Amino acid sequence: MIYVDDVKKTYVVPVRESGIKGALSSFIKRDKKEIAAVKTISFEISKGEIVGFIGSNGAGKSTTLKMLSGILHPSDGAISVMGHTPYKRAPEYLKKIALIRGSKPLFAPADLTALDALQMQRIIYDLDYKSFTKDLNRIVDWLGIEPYYKKPLRTLSLGERMRCGLACSIVYNPEVLFLDEPTIGLDINAQSRIRHFLNEYNRETNATIILTSHYMEDVTQLCERIMVIDQGKLLFDGNIDYLIESLTPYKLIVFTPDHGSTHIPWDRYGVVEHEMNGRITIRVANHQVPAITGRLLSDCSILGLTVENPPFESTIEQLYKAEVV
Amino acid sequence: MKKIALVHLFFKTSLMTQLPYRINFVTQALSTLFYFGSGLIGLRIIFTHTDSLAGWTFYEIVTLLGVYQLIAGILAFFVMENVENLPDKIVDGHLDETILMPENTQFLSSFGSCNVWAITDILLGIGIMIGSIFLNLDQLTLTSFQFIVQLMQFFVLIGCSLLISYSVRMWIGTLGFWLGRTGGGFILFTSIWAMGKYPVDMYPPFFKWLLYTLVPVGVVASIPTYVLFNGMGILPFMGLLFLTFIIYLFTNSLWKMGIRKYSSAAS
Structure with missing residues (x-):
């Protein structure tokens, strides 16, 4: 349907320094610069x-x-x-x-x-x-x-x-x-x-x-x-x-404990990401999610609990850091 | 057929967008009358001292003014605004929508919107032409056959004038693909173009040469008007048709080369 094979796109754009001096020098001599907007991409859809x-x-x-x-x-x-x-x-x-x-x-x-x-x-x-x-x-x-x-x-x-x-x-x-x-x-x-x-x-x-x-x-x-x-x-x-899965191999467990459980050190269950208005978010490795959820529910009195994927933005952030997957 | 439907559509949409602004009609009508009136008064003053100017009579020059007004009006009505906006559209990347329409891009870029109030120029031009033909019937009707031939040649040459005038403006617009904002070229061309409302024969030799060749304003109004009164031999007539055809082909090729350079600046 859609085939893109080793496609590149470069633009030639005029460049000049800022200010009146730059404008004057570009009036006399115009500098140009080649910009590679797309550097070799290939895909099929x-x-x-x-x-x-x-x-x-x-x-x-x-x-x-x-x-x-x-x-x-x-x-x-x-x-x-x-x-x-x-x-x-x-x-x-x-x-x-x-x-x-x-x-x-x-x-x-x-x-x-x-x-x-x-x-x-x-x-x-x-x-x-x-x-x-x-x-x-x-x-x-x-x-x-x-x-x-x-x-x-x-x-x-x-x-x-x-x-x-x-x-x-x-x-x-x-x-x-x-x-x-x-x-x-x-x-x-x-x-x-x-x-x-x-x-x-x-x-x-x-x-x-x-x-x-x-x-x-x-x-x-x-x-x-x-x-x-x-x-x-x-x-x-x-x-x-x-x-x-590959870049952010963890889930977020978001829960609200009742007032009697506020003294519990939550970092024993996972990495504490947020604690706000009585709602706690902990980060847990994917394979540990069932066990940690079970422990939380048995150890403490929990008013509500959800398991969420990390925000997609953080996955993309990871991707930019890792460069290649 | 589709192109006619599209021009009709552009006219309709322009009418819908411009009709609410009635004041523009009044200013355009006044500007047309003032422009023509000032030319006429100047001529009247000159002709109190002479019977002819570079071989042209007063009525012939008034007809020339009418032809000039008609051609300027038709161009302003259909294409002028679109072509003059081209350099900015090219530089700012606003040709994307036009390029993706399943129709000739040169056509769409030339006819996107109409300046409906330029109808005042067209009506005045037609009025003067008709008036002039009737006032000069004795000069025109040597034989009815010759009269019809001259009239036919006149209308064909008006068509050529429109194509040439459009083409030269389009060259300036299309150069925007290489040179950026070329709007200054339109100002220069319009100043030279204004010289065409008088017989080119009255200018000094260098200007005469310039106005028949590099900026062919002379071909645009003087020649059709001359032909209306005096006719033209078949050979020069065919030569003018051929010249128009070459100019038009060059305009198309320049556009095709330019559109390949389009870099669509906007995201």
Whole structure:
């Protein structure tokens, strides 16, 4: 479905020193610098997969998405998506993909309504009028944009604009969705709705979804497979549970003891991570979790107890420290 | 067919976004009238001292002003704003959405939005042209066949003028792929372009050469107007068509080369 083979991308960017002196010297002589945004990455993605692409700012995530969608030419290597070479931007290819950005979900002028933007898509993507009208009603219901899809886009909240942006993208039934930080700036409810929708779209259409995000919730809730990119190199490509198991081989036991048990030294059960408002979090090796939980429940009077995975952020932090898995 | 539907769509969406701002219509209409009126008054003063200017009569030059206004109006209506915004879009990485649409990117970048109030220039230009043709019927109707040929040549050359004017502006915009913000080029071109509202024959030889070759403003308004009144031989006429075709091909190739250089600065 998607094949990326030894792909590199370098940019030539103008550089200058700060201040008026730098501006003057760049007016006379312009210095340029070559920056390797992506340094040789290779991977394959099968149809119907949802893959999370994570990494810090400037790691090369967006550049990779731009090469996959066809905006940028790779400097080296080969990319094939559904048998097409993306940078050739054949209309048949562009009709099968969508690139949606959380920071700018809609391209239409702000004075237009989402319905106007959808009508624009009908002409641009050569959609049959009858099937467009039928699909439109379904999409409006599906994304829940009925209350505001006839209002000017400028009056919509970011979450509403994002849902309208998704409507404009799925109206032509793309087989591959490239999502660049789809939940950026959204509140928790709006994030959750977008994630729910993406899951449903994938289930109903078997579309392939590749998303970048700084919100680990997006990745942990949507993707079984993740790719971690750092400084233009792929650090990890595989199952998310495997990554957590191998890099953070421990669980967090979170419990609330009753008032009679507060004197107990909890470090005898594991490494104490937090102690706040009577809630205690201890870190315990995976294989010790059943035994420690049993001991805690028998030794002390516990009001409530849960076993949790460590935060995904700490796994990624570990990965950056370890460099290679 | 799809391209016509798209231009219609761009017109409709521009109309929807610009109609609420009625004051822009008033300012544009006043600016059109002022621009044309000042040119006309200047001409009237000159023609109180002479019967012709570089071989052109007063009515011929007024027609030239009308043709100039019409061409400027059509360009402003459909493409000017889009092409002039190109360098900034290239540098700031705002061509991404356009590039990913299943349609010719040069077409989409040239016709993305319309300046609907430029209709005042178009209407005035058409009005002057029609008025001029009727006022000069005696000069134009040597034979009805010749009149029709001249009229046909005139309209074809208006088409060529539009393509050439669009192309030169597009070159400046497209150079943004290599040179960054080239907006200053539009200011320079517009200043030279304004020289085309008078007969190019009246300028000194160097400017005349410049306006027929490097910045072909002379080809844009003077030649069609001259042809309307005097006609043109088949050979130079075909030569102009060929020249327009070459210029258009070059514009397309330059765009294709440029788009390969696009680096999509925004994330």
